[in-house]
Amino acid sequence: MTIYDISEKAGVSIATVSRVLNGAGNVSAQTRQKVLSVIEACGYTPNAFARGLGLNSMNTIGILCADSSDLYQANAIYHIERELRQNNYNCILCCTGYGLEDKQKYLNLLVNKKVDSVILVGSAFIADNDAENDYIREATKEIPVLLLNADFDFENVYCALCDDFKSALQATTGLIESGVEDILFLYDSKTHSALRKLSGYQSALTQKGLPLRTEYMQYFPGNHADLPSIADFLSSIDPAVQYRAVVAADDNLAIGAVKFAHKKGLSIPNELSIIGYNNSILSTCCEPELTTVDNRLESLCHHIVNTLIGILNGQEMPQKVIFSGELVKRGTTL
Amino acid sequence: MTIYDISEKAGVSIATVSRVLNGAGNVSAQTRQKVLSVIEACGYTPNAFARGLGLNSMNTIGILCADSSDLYQANAIYHIERELRQNNYNCILCCTGYGLEDKQKYLNLLVNKKVDSVILVGSAFIADNDAENDYIREATKEIPVLLLNADFDFENVYCALCDDFKSALQATTGLIESGVEDILFLYDSKTHSALRKLSGYQSALTQKGLPLRTEYMQYFPGNHADLPSIADFLSSIDPAVQYRAVVAADDNLAIGAVKFAHKKGLSIPNELSIIGYNNSILSTCCEPELTTVDNRLESLCHHIVNTLIGILNGQEMPQKVIFSGELVKRGTTL
DNA sequence: AGATAAAATGTAAGTACTTACATAGGCGTA
DNA sequence: TACGCCTATGTAAGTACTTACATTTTATCT
Numbered sequence: 001m002t003i004y005d006i007s008e009k010a011g012v013s014i015a016t017v018s019r020v021l022n023g024a025g026n027v028s029a030q031t032r033q034k035v036l037s038v039i040e041a042c043g044y045t046p047n048a049f050a051r052g053l054g055l056n057s058m059n060t061i062g063i064l065c066a067d068s069s070d071l072y073q074a075n076a077i078y079h080i081e082r083e084l085r086q087n088n089y090n091c092i093l094c095c096t097g098y099g100l101e102d103k104q105k106y107l108n109l110l111v112n113k114k115v116d117s118v119i120l121v122g123s124a125f126i127a128d129n130d131a132e133n134d135y136i137r138e139a140t141k142e143i144p145v146l147l148l149n150a151d152f153d154f155e156n157v158y159c160a161l162c163d164d165f166k167s168a169l170q171a172t173t174g175l176i177e178s179g180v181e182d183i184l185f186l187y188d189s190k191t192h193s194a195l196r197k198l199s200g201y202q203s204a205l206t207q208k209g210l211p212l213r214t215e216y217m218q219y220f221p222g223n224h225a226d227l228p229s230i231a232d233f234l235s236s237i238d239p240a241v242q243y244r245a246v247v248a249a250d251d252n253l254a255i256g257a258v259k260f261a262h263k264k265g266l267s268i269p270n271e272l273s274i275i276g277y278n279n280s281i282l283s284t285c286c287e288p289e290l291t292t293v294d295n296r297l298e299s300l301c302h303h304i305v306n307t308l309i310g311i312l313n314g315q316e317m318p319q320k321v322i323f324s325g326e327l328v329k330r331g332t333t334l
Numbered sequence: 335m336t337i338y339d340i341s342e343k344a345g346v347s348i349a350t351v352s353r354v355l356n357g358a359g360n361v362s363a364q365t366r367q368k369v370l371s372v373i374e375a376c377g378y379t380p381n382a383f384a385r386g387l388g389l390n391s392m393n394t395i396g397i398l399c400a401d402s403s404d405l406y407q408a409n410a411i412y413h414i415e416r417e418l419r420q421n422n423y424n425c426i427l428c429c430t431g432y433g434l435e436d437k438q439k440y441l442n443l444l445v446n447k448k449v450d451s452v453i454l455v456g457s458a459f460i461a462d463n464d465a466e467n468d469y470i471r472e473a474t475k476e477i478p479v480l481l482l483n484a485d486f487d488f489e490n491v492y493c494a495l496c497d498d499f500k501s502a503l504q505a506t507t508g509l510i511e512s513g514v515e516d517i518l519f520l521y522d523s524k525t526h527s528a529l530r531k532l533s534g535y536q537s538a539l540t541q542k543g544l545p546l547r548t549e550y551m552q553y554f555p556g557n558h559a560d561l562p563s564i565a566d567f568l569s570s571i572d573p574a575v576q577y578r579a580v581v582a583a584d585d586n587l588a589i590g591a592v593k594f595a596h597k598k599g600l601s602i603p604n605e606l607s608i609i610g611y612n613n614s615i616l617s618t619c620c621e622p623e624l625t626t627v628d629n630r631l632e633s634l635c636h637h638i639v640n641t642l643i644g645i646l647n648g649q650e651m652p653q654k655v656i657f658s659g660e661l662v663k664r665g666t667t668l
Numbered sequence: 669a670g671a672t673a674a675a676a677t678g679t680a681a682g683t684a685c686t687t688a689c690a691t692a693g694g695c696g697t698a
Numbered sequence: 699t700a701c702g703c704c705t706a707t708g709t710a711a712g713t714a715c716t717t718a719c720a721t722t723t724t725a726t727c728t
Contacts, residue, residue: 002683002684002685003684003685004684012707012708013707013708013709014684014685014686014708014709015686015687015707015708015709015710016706016707016708018685018686018687019687019706019707021685022686024687025705026705026706026707027706027707028705028706028707031706031707045446046684046685047387047448047683047684047685048446048447048448049383049386049387049390049392049448049683049684049685050387050683050684050685050686050713051684051685051686052383052386052387052685052713053381053383053384053386053387053683053684053685053686053713053714053715054684054685054686054687054712054713055685055686055713056383056713058383058447060426063427067412068408068411068412068415069408069409069412071615074402074403074408074412075403077402077427078401078402078403078408078429081402081427081428081429082429085428085429085440090426090427090428090443090447091426091427092394092424092425092426092427093397093411093415093424093425093426093427094415094419094424095412095415095416095419106419109424112379112382113382113392113424114381114382114383225615226618227615227618227619228618252615255619258621259621262621281405281559281561281586281616282615282616282619284561284562285561285589285616285619285620286619286620286621287592287593287596287620287621336713336714336715337714337715338714346677346678347677347678347679348678348679348714348715348716349677349678349679349680349716349717350676350677350678352715352716352717353676353677353717355715356716358717359675360675360676360677361675361676361677362675362676362677365676365677380714380715381713381714381715382715383713383714383715384683384713384714384715384716385714385715385716386683386715387683387684387685387713387714387715387716388682388683388714388715388716388717389683389715389716390683
């Protein structure tokens with residue numbers, strides 16, 4: 001069943017059928033009706049590949065993420081997919097892991113699959129060593145590249161991100177002002193996002209005249225889904241490192257700290273205050289519930305898809321938008 | 335840059351270039367080398383749409399789920415995507431919500447996008463009213479349909495599921511044998527999967543000579559991500575319904591029960607035992623950690639993708655495989 | 669060396685659309 | 699009535715591959 005069959009049965013040319021299918025003008029109401037009824041009667045649907053070949057697009061966007069089992073990324077995918085779908089785009093999902101080679105490989109693969117654009121979820125795709133970002137620059141020659149929660153200045157790259165520096169600074173400052181000065185910063189990846197949070201933490205200490213002590217900045221690159229191991233990690237830290245609060249770069253880590261406190265019999269928030277990041281479902285799961293930074297994922301996703309649709313419609317769009325996170329106060333802080 | 339350009343520069347015909355690209359035999363080593371070096375030099379990649387048109391496939395699988403923000407479905411997507419990617423397939427993700435019309439609409443859309451097959455994640459796609467399953471039968475005319483954790487007998491439909499009846503029966507029986515007879519069953523959807531669990535719960539009671547009381551089977555169709563509202567729901571149940579254990583169809587619900595116990599000051603598991611389902615990240619998040627049924631999601635995903643690859647390679651594959659869930663004993667049961 | 673088979677390569681016909689351009693027909697105006 | 703313009707429709711040339719079948723080249727055997 002092709003456009004030729006339809007044109008024959010409707011007694012018109014294939015161009016007319018194509019015009020009807022694509023809602024183009026210049027078709028008389030009579031003809032349109034006739035063609036539509038034939039299409040309906042035959043249950044015809046145009047071949048997507050042929051259409052893609054002719055239009056050089058199949059209305060498909062690539063979503064690249066390092067690890068979709070991570071709650072933040074999974075939620076981002078959820079929101080992005082929904083917004084794209086509402087705009088008549090579908091998405092191809094591809095998880096890369098955190099290695100450069102695979103990130104490169106799969107970005108390439110999506111470009112070669114001829115997606116209209118690609119959205120990179122999370123700051124794992126941007127490396128500090130700038131040479132390692134060349135694979136992104138390469139992709140921009142073909143299609144626009146959108147970054148969710150990552151910062152990268154380049155032609156045909158569009159970013160939407162949260163001001164992690166500011167939110168970490170505010171969260172840490174709040175702790176200090178509540179009387180807690182010994183604060184552990186806990187992070188599990190060295191992405192830009194995590195490092196911006198670390199900077200914010202450091203600035204808060206400096207602004208308050210407190211010392212920066214590297215042993216209070218703990219890096220635990222474990223499996224983010226293995227919550228008990230996070231508690232174990234905290235138990236393994238040198239007991240000389242005494243702290244009364246934890247600022248964690250992620251709710252998972254913060255939950256690990258909650259578990260640690262339970263194990264040690266520390267009362268939360270009196271003996272240990274905890275602040276997480278992302279306002280994920282984990283933050284309402286524990287007792288007491290987690291104080292956490294909401295980084296407005298839904299707004300970011302909404303904005304990034306809006307930007308994308310604008311670009312694909314040939315509009316000029318802003319290349320970077322920075323949102324502000326919001327501290328959601330629950331039970332793990334005073 | 336097309337296959338014609340390459341053929342010209344390499345001094346061979348386009349058929350030969352195509353053979354080299356597709357790794358077909360019948361090309362001399364010399365010729366292959368020459369063609370490959372030209373391709374390399376030009377940075378040529380074949381046009382995916384033209385390829386799709388010629389082969390009637392773009393190596394793409396549709397993944398349909400009702401709600402990818404649900405932990406179970408998100409994890410399923412994660413595992414399925416990984417397995418597919420390892421087999422050289424990409425996936426188009428599409429979330430439908432729980433309404434029939436949208437499930438129908440988006441299944442159709444994927445079929446029309448010419449995916450090679452479609453995997454339906456979760457039993458939300460199968461209705462009790464069999465007429466509402468016709469949209470699936472329709473799709474099977476075009477492509478194989480795979481169901482993850484749902485049961486449906488039809489040609490060109492392949493299922494992988496867990497024996498929810500058995501696991502619920504065993505979990506409930508275990509509670510009874512530990513001395514708890516008043517057990518609340520809590521569920522948040524009326525999918526086949528949830529109803530099979532309910533059956534298992536009922537059978538356990540019956541086998542032990544205990545009465546079936548409808549007020550002990552509570553349906554709470556709220557937002558699965560709003561954990562506090564689950565606790566509130568439990569608080570709102572008629573106080574005459576006295577129970578010392580909760581079997582929940584999902585870890586989210588079980589966490590709600592944990593929160594409820596905290597609010598009421600009930601000690602877990604002595605005053606209230608709780609069993610969840612899915613062994614999701616939530617189950618290690620709370621205090622004490624959740625006893626839960628692991629339904630072997632990863633195995634199911636592995637099997638379903640394996641089956642799919644077999645089908646697409648023209649092999650005969652089993653239409654249904656049923657795994658057994660396993661009770662993971664943690665702190666919320668005696 | 670010549671016949672024959674096998675391997676390598678080429679030709680051309682799909683695959684199913686979109687769209688620039690050509691043409692026809694209807695209408696209003698001079 | 700003739701001309702021009704606008705709308706509706708058709709023709710045909712892309713779009714870039716795959717692959718059946720034809721042809722040429724190479725190898726093998728007698």
